[in-house]
Amino acid sequence: MSVNQILTVGGALAAVTVYLLYKIGHYLAKVLEALATAAVVFLALWFAAKGLVLAVVWAVRHWRTTTTVAVVSAWCWWWGWLSLLLTLTAVTVVLGVWRVTSLPSFDHWAGRHLRSWWQRWLVYAPRMPRWLRSVGLTVPDRGGATVIQVNPLRRTATAPRERPRRDQLPRILSVRSGPSWDEVKVRLVAGQTPEDFDTAARALAVARGVNRCQVRELSPNVVSIDYQRRNLLDAVVTAPDLDAMAGLPGDAIDLDRVLSGATEYGTPWRQSIRGSHTLIGGATGAGKGSLMWTPLLSIAPAIRDGLVRVNGIDPKGMELAYGRDVFHRYAVTSKDALALLDDLVEQMEARKREHAGTTRLVPITTETPLEIVEFDEIGALLRYVGDRKTREAITERIALLTTQGRALGFTVRGYVQEPTKDTVPVRELFPRRICLRVASKSHVGMVLGDQAYDRGAWANRIGESEPGVGYLFGEGVREPLRVRAAWVPDDAIKALERFVTAPSPDPARRPAPVLPFRPGTPALPAGGAA
Numbered sequence: 001m002s003v004n005q006i007l008t009v010g011g012a013l014a015a016v017t018v019y020l021l022y023k024i025g026h027y028l029a030k031v032l033e034a035l036a037t038a039a040v041v042f043l044a045l046w047f048a049a050k051g052l053v054l055a056v057v058w059a060v061r062h063w064r065t066t067t068t069v070a071v072v073s074a075w076c077w078w079w080g081w082l083s084l085l086l087t088l089t090a091v092t093v094v095l096g097v098w099r100v101t102s103l104p105s106f107d108h109w110a111g112r113h114l115r116s117w118w119q120r121w122l123v124y125a126p127r128m129p130r131w132l133r134s135v136g137l138t139v140p141d142r143g144g145a146t147v148i149q150v151n152p153l154r155r156t157a158t159a160p161r162e163r164p165r166r167d168q169l170p171r172i173l174s175v176r177s178g179p180s181w182d183e184v185k186v187r188l189v190a191g192q193t194p195e196d197f198d199t200a201a202r203a204l205a206v207a208r209g210v211n212r213c214q215v216r217e218l219s220p221n222v223v224s225i226d227y228q229r230r231n232l233l234d235a236v237v238t239a240p241d242l243d244a245m246a247g248l249p250g251d252a253i254d255l256d257r258v259l260s261g262a263t264e265y266g267t268p269w270r271q272s273i274r275g276s277h278t279l280i281g282g283a284t285g286a287g288k289g290s291l292m293w294t295p296l297l298s299i300a301p302a303i304r305d306g307l308v309r310v311n312g313i314d315p316k317g318m319e320l321a322y323g324r325d326v327f328h329r330y331a332v333t334s335k336d337a338l339a340l341l342d343d344l345v346e347q348m349e350a351r352k353r354e355h356a357g358t359t360r361l362v363p364i365t366t367e368t369p370l371e372i373v374e375f376d377e378i379g380a381l382l383r384y385v386g387d388r389k390t391r392e393a394i395t396e397r398i399a400l401l402t403t404q405g406r407a408l409g410f411t412v413r414g415y416v417q418e419p420t421k422d423t424v425p426v427r428e429l430f431p432r433r434i435c436l437r438v439a440s441k442s443h444v445g446m447v448l449g450d451q452a453y454d455r456g457a458w459a460n461r462i463g464e465s466e467p468g469v470g471y472l473f474g475e476g477v478r479e480p481l482r483v484r485a486a487w488v489p490d491d492a493i494k495a496l497e498r499f500v501t502a503p504s505p506d507p508a509r510r511p512a513p514v515l516p517f518r519p520g521t522p523a524l525p526a527g528g529a530a
């Protein structure tokens with residue numbers, strides 16, 4: 001083959017090859033283009049479907065917001081924004097007038113829902129994640145290793161970002177806003193326990209800028225973080241009105257729900273006066289007197305009709321002496337106190353013999369009345385006053401009454417200034433404890449138990465201007481409840497005396513006689529043994 005022929009064939013082959021490559025490239029480009037288009041369409045559809053699902057979930061979960069947005073949009077579409085503005089102004093004025101004229105009904109039907117809504121969207125939804133992160137209530141991903149870069153000039157270390165993912169941050173389930181408390185329900189994430197939240201209660205309160213925050217466990221993985229926005233216990237609580245009870249028969253009084261004051265939620269504080277023994281601790285002037293007198297005022301008809309007998313031990317000879325006639329038995333000195341307790345223990349034994357095997361709870365009747373022992377300054381008689389033998393005997397009687405008296409109709413209520421184990425050796429035998437203002441954090445634990453302070457019972461921070469305010473803890477109350485006893489002025493105590501010694505409206509019932517139990521017992525001499 002000549003050179004020319006070779007060149008011609010080679011050129012033709014090259015041309016065919018280029019043509020083929022061109023064609024292949026052309027088709028490949030088309031295929032890739034088609035694939036890219038398909039991928040883009042698929043991704044667009046995927047994101048659109050995902051966005052739609054998320055929007056539907058969000059719209060259903062926050063149905064109130066969705067409905068409002070829908071109604072507002074529809075209104076603007078059909079009637080324009082001006083009519084919407086006018087209507088909203090009219091509604092605001094109506095709500096304002098309603099609020100001014102009847103706050104309770106406004107709050108019940110409208111106020112609390114509106115408040116919950118805006119508290120959620122303006123306060124908790126935007127800020128809670130940051131608070132939780134700052135107090136360490138997230139589960140950060142600590143798995144990533146620190147990357148160290150070295151170059152001739154310097155060495156840098158980059159730690160992985162510890163910003164939690166969605167599944168590492170507790171989620172807000174709902175917000176309920178009452179007149180003074182917000183209850184924020186959150187779902188815990190794996191790796192957290194309700195106790196983590198208990199421990200962080202103080203830090204959560206500081207983060208929110210409120211005085212009090214407490215945590216309630218609602219289910220194993222849901223807690224309610226309660227923030228106190230306002231203190232509803234700063235005003236004096238008025239005592240029950242005796243005149244209103246004058247016509248009530250004694251058996252109309254529910255001894256399991258005795259009105260004693262108000263709770264921090266703004267609700268009446270009711271406690272059972274039978275079936276439990278209560279220890280009340282508080283520094284001098286903390287208001288122990290009102291915790292004693294308020295329940296007695298509330299059950300006055302039952303005392304008058306002989307269904308309840310109140311027995312007073314008053315080492316100071318002051319607090320109970322002012323209402324002496326309310327007490328069926330009354331003692332000041334340690335010897336008298338022992339005699340009083342002996343008498344009660346004897347009665348308890350008699351009831352035990354009479355009712356053993358027939359009932360598990362002795363009914364409260366005039367034959368077997370509820371015997372309440374009001375033991376003021378219990379620490380004094382158990383620790384400081386009288387000879388050692390008498391003190392031990394008193395301690396033993398108190399232990400008997402508190403361990404066996406519940407079902408037999410005996411209730412002991414002790415009041416103490418210094419709640420140490422030394423002063424009240426039987427303090428564990430009081431299932432219900434109330435701690436008023438105390439001098440130190442350690443006293444809170446001594447009255448309410450070790451857990452109480454961490455759970456929000458900050459009784460050492462109660463101000464001197466808040467007598468009667470205290471924390472109730474134990475006996476089924478899982479979170480410390482802040483309460484304020486109603487204030488019972490001196491004339492109310494005198495009125496109570498007259499009330500319980502007056503004849504019953506029911507002629508079948510005779511007033512309970514006041515036993516001449518060492519009347520006029522002299523006040524205890526200073527530091528004196530009885």
Ligand SMILES: Nc1ncnc2c1ncn2[C@@H]1O[C@H](COP(=O)(O)OP(=O)(O)OP(=O)(O)O)[C@@H](O)[C@H]1O
Binds near residue numbers: 237282283286468
């Ligand atoms: N629930 C209350 N509401 C308003 N003020 C109260 C209340 N309870 C008590 N106070 C006020 O606090 C003062 C002291 O109360 P109280 O005598 O009951 O204290 P206390 O704890 O018994 O003190 P102490 O142990 O020294 O007898 C009362 O004189 C009264 O002014």
